Amino acid sequence: MEFVTAIVSSAYQFGDAFAFLVLSACGLAVIFGMMGVINLAHGEFIMCGAYMTVFAVNWGLPLPLAIVCGSLFAGLVGMVIERLVVRRLYSRPLDSILATWGVSLIASQGTLILFGPTMRGVGTPLGSFTVGALSFSYYRLVLMATALAVLALLYLVFTKTRFGVLARATIQAPHMANALGVDTGRIYAYTFGIGAALAGLTGGIYAPTMTMIPTMGTTFIMEAFVTVVVGGADVFLGTAPAAALLAVVKASLTSWQGQLAGQIGLLLAVIVVIRLLPKGITGFILKDRA
């Protein structure tokens, strides 16, 4: 029985870390894979989705609908920011880092001014179950399922829909796609919107488990950066395996020495991985084809 408990506990911790890494990183990875832009306001889109979710719950919407609300709202905000700022900087990726950082400062400090240093959140729903002597939260299982669902959905969108075909064409050869009549500007705008909406979804779904503060986005960004750097440019070939690999590191170190050790372990892992595989896991997998 103790053995079963240990297995379940390890699997649970791995799944939890995996879900956190996938959900933190997927929005960032979609935008990076498409446009080569690292969106430093990613954390603020997460915060935006979380705040909107809490507002929607306070207006009386049930939690799942509220999360959808938060996600859509973050997506809209993302498209507005793409239109106003990021669009002008596609030829200057380093400058887009700076500009999105400026946006992130404005957003987090603006939220602080508007809504104060903290806001009442919503409680974690669904209760818990026990295996042996340990108790586990059902909501964490929902998070794991969501992470897998998001990956599956992204796969379907990018392989089975017309938008997905156009988007992949734009990634591979933007000028060629443009010459063949693809409105690449619009593809970029939608992709940025999808990335922001995924960030909003992450914020919304983690909102019940966190304290609502304007800087809550920073909780996610380090993990998101690390996963995207280790993964490389492709969401399926990079982000998902990177999240799985890093989840092992994070879960084992966290259960051994606490949360901080997990984070430092992630950081050391990323420094070693980029020394060995500069293009991330994506580059490693695609090596033969390049």
Add this chain to the structure above:
Amino acid sequence: MIVSRFLKRLEGPQTMGKGPLFWTAFAVVLAAALAYPLFADGYDVGNNIYFLNWTFMALGLSLIWGYGGSLSFGQTAFFGVAGYSYGILTINFGTAYGFGLVSVVIAIAIAALFAAILGYFLFFGRISGIFLGIVTLSVTLALERFMAQTAGPEWKVGAARLNGFNGMSGMPALTLPWFGGEISLYPDIGLYYLVLGLLVVVYLGLRILVNSRFGNVLVALRENPQRAEMLGYDIRKYQLATFVIGAALAGLSGVLYTSWGQYITPSSMGITSAALPIIWVAVGGRSDLTATLIGTLVVLSVFQALTIYGSQYALVVMGLLLVGTVLLAPRGLIANAGLLVGTLFSRRNGSK
């Protein structure tokens, strides 16, 4: 003869200001800065050292980013490492027998060593561009989180408690060995002259560095890394050397700040603090030392003036400033103004 040869090395293709006019302006500004304490209260002078403390970190960032082309968010990490090191060393060993000065040197060396190790993995792993920015930012954030959780009594180095989020305090002020004793430099006129002197030395030294062969290679690899490499330069070594020099300057800022306020907190390495040097340097004009220096002092003063209304408003303005600069004047506001002045004067000379 020696003087004119020295002056010649200060000028070159990599710095904007040149000629008698620029150096006259430089002398006037320096004279004003030297005369300032004669007309002001010692307390105010001591407070205003705050502005000078940050300029070293900004000049280091200008070297790494503006001249070398590597966008690093790690300056505040090196700032913090040196600041904490100075605190730990002086609290444990005191400042007697010139150890105050020794601990300054050791603290900066620790920051530089940290940069050398991190930089080795980054540059020799051929990390550049966006990834360099992300990894340096992640390191900075991880350091902040690490220091923030050191609140418990078990987190101490010798006699120095790290104190978690509240930060470390009570380290001695900057202490110099002197004939028959030592002098402690509290925020007052003496410290002002010391920091100002350091700034002049660092500024002129960096001018010589960027106009030397080293600086030319640095700019070449910024403009086109592949071409620089094809011409036979090992760009990784140049990038690493620049990164370490920049980090040492950030460390100097950290030590000066910590000894000036006798205080350092983990939030000096947080995401907001990491954004500020980038903003000063970007707004000033990253690829020129003079523009960076002026920009840093101007933006810092604006920031301080705005903080009266609340630091969150000041930070919103800083964010707008960064977005506006990137979109409208990517070379930097001060650098653009400098170019404008330059063309005005050259046009007037040309028409003569």
